[in-house]
Amino acid sequence: MAGVRWTYAAADAPTLDGFDLHVRPGETVVLCGPSGCGKSTALRLLNGLVPHLHNGRLDGTTRVAGLRTDEATLDLLGRHTGTVLQHPRRQFFTDSVEAELAFALENFGEPPARLRERVAEVIDEHGLAPYLDRRLPELSGGQQQRVACAAATVHRPPVLLLDEPTANLSEAAADHLTDTVRRLRAAGATVVIAEHRLHRLHRVADRVILLRDGRVDAEWTGAEFAALGDDALRAMGLRGIEPPARPAPDPVPAHGPSVDHRDGDGGRGAGSLPGAGEGLALRGVRCAFRGRRVLDIAEAYLPAGAITAVTGPNGAGKSTLARVVTGLRRHEGEVLLAGRRLNRARRLRESAIVMQDVQRQLFTDSVEAELWLGAAADAPIGPRARALLADLGLESLAARHPLSLSGGQQQRLVVAAARLSGRRVVVFDEPSSGVDHRHLRSITRVMRDLADAGAVVLLISHDADLLALAADHELRLRPPPAG
CATH class of the missing domain: 3.40.50.300 (P-loop containing nucleotide triphosphate hydrolases)
Incomplete structure (x- = not known):
């Protein structure tokens, strides 16, 4: 992303303004910053939802896997990216776990035998077997988040985009998500995560990037970020990375x-x-x-x-x-x-x-x-x-x-x-x-x-x-x- 300036049609000011971001293949990058700083919009630019599905004015250039996201079709971008939205129920197209996992591969014309094999692999990788007899609307928010993460990876996209992926997850489920990101990273996937809760994900990040007022304000390696300390993070308006000490209510x-x-x-x-x-x-x-x-x-x-x-x-x-x-x-x-x-x-x-x-x-x-x-x-x-x-x-x-x-x-x-x-x-x-x-x-x-x-x-x-x-x-x- 180079010199990106994006203003939503209903907004008086740009959400991103002079935004530059380069993510190397196989790198895991965490975007953080105050609410409204442009993290989710940056992800929408990377998967093409901006400008294809959101009205507004765009200047600058965004490329993913060599494709200009404002020129490539959404189906082509979808083959190269997988996205988990902040509220996963908005991205479901079916009403069952297996059908949702198969949806992308069906649209890409995957042969039925290979499709069934890949869906079975993903069910095992993400521990979704207990949900197979359930309709998606019957699952909790955190369970839906797990299904959405699995569905985003089923076609093995080279780029995975996660928007507040731990927001509705229990401790155990958040640990499982962190392990999933670590596994994808080891397999060579490029992962970009927008997140406020940093105490887990900073451990798997190659870089942590702070956004403020629609542009990059600071960036650190994962090790540099971990060394900052909670007082410095909170002074920047960020969450701490140490678990809070509290007596049990x-x-x-x-x-x-x-x-x-x-x-x-x-x-x-x-x-x-x-x-x-x-x-x-x-x-x-x-x-x-x-x-x-x-x-x-x-x-x-x-x-x-x-x-x-x-x-x-x-x-x-x-x-x-x-x-x-x-x-x-x-x-x-x-x-x-x-x-x-x-x-x-x-x-x-x-x-x-x-x-x-x-x-x-x-x-x-x-x-x-x-x-x-x-x-x-x-x-x-x-x-x-x-x-x-x-x-x-x-x-x-x-x-x-x-x-x-x-x-x-x-x-x-x-x-x-x-x-x-x-x-x-x-x-x-x-x-x-x-x-x-x-x-x-x-x-x-x-x-x-x-x-x-x-x-x-x-x-x-x-x-x-x-x-x-x-x-x-x-x-x-x-x-x-x-x-």
Whole structure:
């Protein structure tokens, strides 16, 4: 990429401005930097989505495997690149794991026998056998991410592009992804990764490149980056690379097949918690997909006035619990708020949620209008909204169309809307994907403000940095036994 300047059609300023990047064959490069600095746009230029599918003005030249990406067709670029988007469900074309893995090879005309052989190899390499009897929409966000990574490599592209690949992954799944990148690198693939969570991926990077204001601000070898230290990284607005030290939050009172209790607590968690009687109680809550149990909680109490982290491996039922609590999912059992049983319709009115893929929650034509749409009717939001937008780094974007924002900016916009909603129950499902160090703290402040106002706040996350900052209590889930 040489002298690249790209401005989206809906934007007033370029996202990339004088951007130069050269990645050598077989090199692994990690792009980092504050939200909105142009990392995802750089990947879209490399795979041709910019300018073929995004409107705007492009200057400069981008070449991949000798092809000019603005001139080559997308199908030709697709043979040379594999891409994993920040939200993988946007790139699925089928509804089953095997069909998704076969999709690219079918389009490239691979002979059926070789296609079946290659799909079987990828299933084994990526550990996808447990998912083969499942439809893609039934998989958790982290499980979908694993399938997307496998599908991106099935045709053995020489260039692999990963956009926030660890955003929704558990510790074990993120370790598996790192091993996959290491294996691809050893096989000679060129890998470019846009990522905020650097504590794993910097170990497999040949270079780490910092973007700021649409151009390269600094770059290091992997070893030089590791030697910088967390204080220096945070001064640049980056996440640290050392795992955060934090005491384990107190477990909430809970038991049932889906509850992963700590040794010695009898499966019931902690005793009396602040706000007892005002929080959210679950009784006999069970959910199933096509006869397979995905959530089974006999009893749990989630306190008001505190932030309860909901943790556990991918597929443990965390997002299913979020949909139950907010009235978006049918289930057995009952949900009570402050001792009063709430049906699903009432829960929809009493709760707000920040989903993993927040683009599905953006409905208006400006950032400001998005805040007004869901704001509490009895609370003027003008001054509060301006202060909130400033804290979340969105103040200068109030007139922008929400879909023209970066992924991290969209995430923070929906967080802001949840803060102004006035709801008694607020769920944050992986709210820190696409979020740098500065905005990690601003999102934490939003959750703390909601808890201090008496709301029941649930935080579903694998992000150790966010959990260390925010979690007061913890509900750890595990996949319920089969049957």
